Amino acid sequence: MVNFELIEKVVVESYDGECKEGGTVYDGQGTVQYKSGDSYTGTFINGHLNGHGTYTWKDGVTYTGDMKENKISGKGRYTWLDGSVYEGEVENGLRNGLGRFIALVDDRNLQIQGNWMDGKPSGTATCEYKDTSTYTGEYKDGRRHGKGKMIYSSGNIYEGDWINNRKVGFGKMIWKSRQEVYEGEWDDKPHGNGTYTWKLNRIRDHQFPCENTYRGNWVNGKRHGYGIFYYSNGARYCGEWKDNIKDGSGIHITETGRVYNGLFANDKMIERNELFNNENPYCLHLPLEYASRATEIMTSINQIIIRNNALLRQVYHRYCLQTQSQPGFENKHVITRSMLWKLIYDTKINEKAMLAELDREHAQVFKDDPYFSNHYTDPHNPYTEFIFYEFIEYLLCVSYYIYKNHPEPSSNNQSLSYSFAYFIKTHLHEFTAFEIKFIPEIENVELTTFMVEHTQSLHDLFIQTCPDKSLLKGCDRTLTVREFILLIKEISLLDSYKRSFTITEYIDRLSLVMPGIRSNGTLNLECQMVVHEFKLCMLVLMDMCVSNHIEEPKEFKKLQLVRVMTPVTPRRYSVSEQIVKGMKVNEAVNAFKVIKSRKNTKKDFLAPEISETTITQQPSVSLDDPVVEQVVSTPPAVELPYAHRIQKFYTLFLNLFKNFKETEQLVANFKVNTADGGFGEKIGSRNELLEFGGSLIKMESFEQEL
Numbered sequence: 001m002v003n004f005e006l007i008e009k010v011v012v013e014s015y016d017g018e019c020k021e022g023g024t025v026y027d028g029q030g031t032v033q034y035k036s037g038d039s040y041t042g043t044f045i046n047g048h049l050n051g052h053g054t055y056t057w058k059d060g061v062t063y064t065g066d067m068k069e070n071k072i073s074g075k076g077r078y079t080w081l082d083g084s085v086y087e088g089e090v091e092n093g094l095r096n097g098l099g100r101f102i103a104l105v106d107d108r109n110l111q112i113q114g115n116w117m118d119g120k121p122s123g124t125a126t127c128e129y130k131d132t133s134t135y136t137g138e139y140k141d142g143r144r145h146g147k148g149k150m151i152y153s154s155g156n157i158y159e160g161d162w163i164n165n166r167k168v169g170f171g172k173m174i175w176k177s178r179q180e181v182y183e184g185e186w187d188d189k190p191h192g193n194g195t196y197t198w199k200l201n202r203i204r205d206h207q208f209p210c211e212n213t214y215r216g217n218w219v220n221g222k223r224h225g226y227g228i229f230y231y232s233n234g235a236r237y238c239g240e241w242k243d244n245i246k247d248g249s250g251i252h253i254t255e256t257g258r259v260y261n262g263l264f265a266n267d268k269m270i271e272r273n274e275l276f277n278n279e280n281p282y283c284l285h286l287p288l289e290y291a292s293r294a295t296e297i298m299t300s301i302n303q304i305i306i307r308n309n310a311l312l313r314q315v316y317h318r319y320c321l322q323t324q325s326q327p328g329f330e331n332k333h334v335i336t337r338s339m340l341w342k343l344i345y346d347t348k349i350n351e352k353a354m355l356a357e358l359d360r361e362h363a364q365v366f367k368d369d370p371y372f373s374n375h376y377t378d379p380h381n382p383y384t385e386f387i388f389y390e391f392i393e394y395l396l397c398v399s400y401y402i403y404k405n406h407p408e409p410s411s412n413n414q415s416l417s418y419s420f421a422y423f424i425k426t427h428l429h430e431f432t433a434f435e436i437k438f439i440p441e442i443e444n445v446e447l448t449t450f451m452v453e454h455t456q457s458l459h460d461l462f463i464q465t466c467p468d469k470s471l472l473k474g475c476d477r478t479l480t481v482r483e484f485i486l487l488i489k490e491i492s493l494l495d496s497y498k499r500s501f502t503i504t505e506y507i508d509r510l511s512l513v514m515p516g517i518r519s520n521g522t523l524n525l526e527c528q529m530v531v532h533e534f535k536l537c538m539l540v541l542m543d544m545c546v547s548n549h550i551e552e553p554k555e556f557k558k559l560q561l562v563r564v565m566t567p568v569t570p571r572r573y574s575v576s577e578q579i580v581k582g583m584k585v586n587e588a589v590n591a592f593k594v595i596k597s598r599k600n601t602k603k604d605f606l607a608p609e610i611s612e613t614t615i616t617q618q619p620s621v622s623l624d625d626p627v628v629e630q631v632v633s634t635p636p637a638v639e640l641p642y643a644h645r646i647q648k649f650y651t652l653f654l655n656l657f658k659n660f661k662e663t664e665q666l667v668a669n670f671k672v673n674t675a676d677g678g679f680g681e682k683i684g685s686r687n688e689l690l691e692f693g694g695s696l697i698k699m700e701s702f703e704q705e706l
Contacts, residue, residue, distance in 0.1 A: 011035045017044070042067065065090065094119040114139070129153075137162065160186065189221035196223075200232055210234055210334055210387070216241070231255070234334070234387030238371075239264065251371060257283035257389045259371060281306075284393050285365040285372070287400060290416055300417040305392060308424050315428060316391050319343055335391055338382035341532040344398070347427040352402050354516040356380065356478045356528040362397040379476060380530045382459065399423030446643050447539045454650070458538060461654070462531040464661065478528035481510070481517055484537050485525070491656040501544055510540050538653075546645035 017030015026032070026044040033039050042053015049055075049067040056062045065076015072093040078086040080103075088099020095101070095116040102111045114125020120142035121127075127135045137148020144150075149159040160171015167173075172183040184194015198212040216227020223229075223241040230236045239250020246264040252273075253259050262271040274283075280302045290297050305312065319339040337359075344350050344358065363379035366372045374384065386394060396416070403419040451458070465487060466479035485503060501509075507525075511517040513536050516527050529537065 063090075088116070184218070187220075190218040191220060192218060194218055198232075210385075234389075253371060255387060255389065256281050257285075257393075259283075282389050282392065284389065284396060285369065287365060287397070287416065297416055301396065301420060304417060304421050304424070308428075311424070311428060312392060312395075313388070315343070315431075316388055334385045334387055336382065336386070337380070337384045338532065340386065340391070340394060341382070341530070345532075347431045349398065349402065349427060351515045354514075354527050355530045355533060358398050358401060359530065360476075361401040362394050365393075365397060380478065382531055395423065396420050444539075444543060446646065447543060450542075450643070450646050450650075451535055451539060455535075458535050459531050461657070462534045464657075465534070478530060479534055480526050480528050481507075481514075481537075482525035484529070484534070487657075487660075488541070491653075491660040493653060493656055506541065506544060509544060510537060513540065538650075542646050542649050546642070546649050 011034060013033040013035045015026060015030060015032045017026065017032075018028025019025060019030075020027040025047045027046060028044060029042070030044055031039065031041040037058030038056065040049060040053055040055045042049065042055075043051030045051065049070045051067060052065065053067050054062060054064040055067075055072070060081045062079045063072055063076055064079075065072070066074025068074060073091050075088065076090055078084075078090075078095075082104050084101070084103035086095055086099055086101045088095065088101075089097025090099075091097070096118065097116060098114070099116050100111070100113040101116075101121075102109070104110075109130035111128040112121050112125055114121060115123030116125075117123070121139035122141065123139060124137065125139050131153040133153045134151045135144060135148055137144065137150075138146025140146065143165045144162040145164060146162060147160070148162050149157065151157050155176035157174045157176070158167060158171055160167065161169025163169065166188045167186040168188065169186060170184065171186050172181070174181050179199035180197065181199070182190050182194055182196045184190060184196075185192025186194075190196065193216070195213065195215045196218075197214075200211055210230060210232050212232050213230040214223055214227055215230075216223065217225030219225065222244045224243060225241060226239070227241050228236060228238045234255040235253060237246060237250055237252045239246065239252075240248030242248070245267040247266070248264060249262070250264050251259065251261045252269065258274050260269055260271075260273045262269060262273075264270065280299055282298075282302055282305060284298065284301060286294055286297060286301075316335060317333075319342065320333045320335050322339055322342070341355050344355060349358075359379040363376045366376040369376070374381075378384070399419045399422070400416050403422055404415055462479070463477065466477050466483070485507075507517065507523065514527075514529075514533055517524055
């Protein structure tokens with residue numbers, strides 16, 4: 001681009017236009033031809049190019065737009081002979097600011113819209129190519145640099161970090177046609193730590209429950225170093241890789257539970273491995289007391305599995321279809337712990353034991369197993385996946401825990417096998433006699449729908465609510481019924497939301513969906529709940545609180561203030577909104593007393609707080625004086641939709657819980673700050689602190705008092 005100087009220093013071939021000072025200064029509209037072959041048509045001010053005009057270079061490039069003191073600055077449009085166009089902001093002749101550039105580059109149409117600096121894309125911009133590829137993201141010096149997303153013409157997508165037009169850093173690539181996904185570190189190819197997934201078009205879902213997935217180290221686009229490969233049939237390999245093949249030490253666990261721990265070379269096992277056995281296809285973890293007779297018991301267990309294989313696969317497959325994956329992960333055709341809990345409830349096994357007990361019994365068999373440590377360290381994770389043999393393993397542990405002391409199974413010295421067979425006969429055969437039916441724990445469609453839609457939110461709430469009991473090493477998070485009820489009390493939920501039931505009535509209702517609370521006619525509030533049972537506690541509480549709840553329309557919430565006169569020595573009377581213009585003061589007060597007393601009866605407990613107005617009366621004013629200002633009368637109460645009431649209640653619960661947690665943090669900080677003595681020694685617990693300082697809401701005033 002030409003670097004403009006003052007017109008006086010430019011050699012002018014000719015000028016045709018307006019002038020001033022006797023024709024010596026260009027001023028106004030005009031056209032100038034330069035000896036260089038360039039030309040300008042537009043506005044002049046005091047001999048300078050100022051305002052709007054068109055500058056044409058001798059090679060045919062043109063600019064039309066703003067000029068300032070002989071410089072191209074402002075907004076304008078560049079046009080090149082090859083058809084390229086730039087339209088947007090410019091400064092000192094260069095593209096600077098927001099603009100759109102359309103060009104023909106290497107026979108490809110290129111369109112860039114976004115931020116420019118010194119004539120190059122810089123900052124955030126969008127680039128569209130002729131082949132329909134699109135890049136949206138950050139640029140630096142005209143190159144893709146920073147965070148950005150490229151959608152290729154093939155449909156493939158890369159989103160992540162860029163450096164100098166190369167994929168460098170962390171990013172995710174989706175190959176649409178190949179149904180493959182890689183997410184991890186890049187150096188124009190997968191390089192570093194990352195996860196690669198090969199998706200499947202399944203014909204039979206139960207045959208390939210998972211997807212081929214590799215998580216580990218990459219070098220120049222190849223699996224190299226340490227990594228874990230999860231096969232679509234459920235098998236997995238953990239160990240060393242070299243140029244995409246297994247090479248070095250590693251562990252291979254088959255889809256039936258057999259384990260090989262040794263050396264690999266050229267993708268094959270070097271040492272001798274236990275072969276597949278048709279008579280004993282599954283290698284399962286057994287309770288510790290059966291370790292000495294593992295071979296004998298395993299044969300008996302496998303015979304039971306083979307006889308009931310069709311039934312077990314039917315149950316497994318049906319619950320796989322209902323599985324919800326962990327947020328951020330796509331659904332697989334593999335059952336998760338949350339659906340195992342659902343099976344426990346559907347088959348009424350929960351009447352014999354709480355879910356936490358069953359999970360721990362299952363976890364104990366993996367206590368000293370380094371290959372399956374996740375089952376032991378995180379026994380209640382609802383997103384833990386179970387392939388078919390692990391599903392059988394879980395049922396085996398459950399059946400032994402429930403029936404190991406049962407008269408019929410324990411009559412034989414192989415009580416583990418007989419417990420398993422008796423379990424299948426008693427629970428699964430009866431359950432699948434006609435067709436598997438998913439039985440809702442709460443017989444309310446709207447509540448069940450709410451539970452599904454808010455699964456992750458309820459799970460997060462549970463994690464925040466319950467402590468780590470550390471009964472096992474790792475994360476053994478449970479919540480007792482007593483702790484849940486105390487939580488309701490401490491966040492003042494039942495005081496904030498009017499209800500007609502007592503805690504005893506709530507426990508009675510809860511025991512219908514959680515029979516473990518009652519044992520031989522006595523209450524057991526120390527029984528521990530996992531997240532599934534926590535959700536049931538929440539749903540029962542919601543249903544009892546919001547049933548038949550009525551509320552006034554919003555437009556009637558705000559009422560006009562009622563006054564008799566400006567008081568000298570005021571005395572206040574609370575009056576309900578049913579007062580109308582013309583009602584006498586004593587009548588208004590009496591009306592309010594009647595409504596106030598009626599509100600506390602069991603029949604009207606769900607009515608909202610009566611919106612009140614205030615009559616301020618001076619002692620000299622007669623009670624027979626009329627109310628002087630009009631008040632809107634109360635409309636008929638309306639019943640809100642049930643789903644709306646559920647959501648409103650849940651929002652209230654979350655807000656109260658948030659305030660409660662913030663207060664807990666204040667208490668913790670208070671104890672730290674007073675560790676050197678004073679009130680810190682006298683107040684050892686949160687309840688004592690509240691007793692000393694007042695309610696949760698008044699923590700600020702309490703701190704001020706201290």
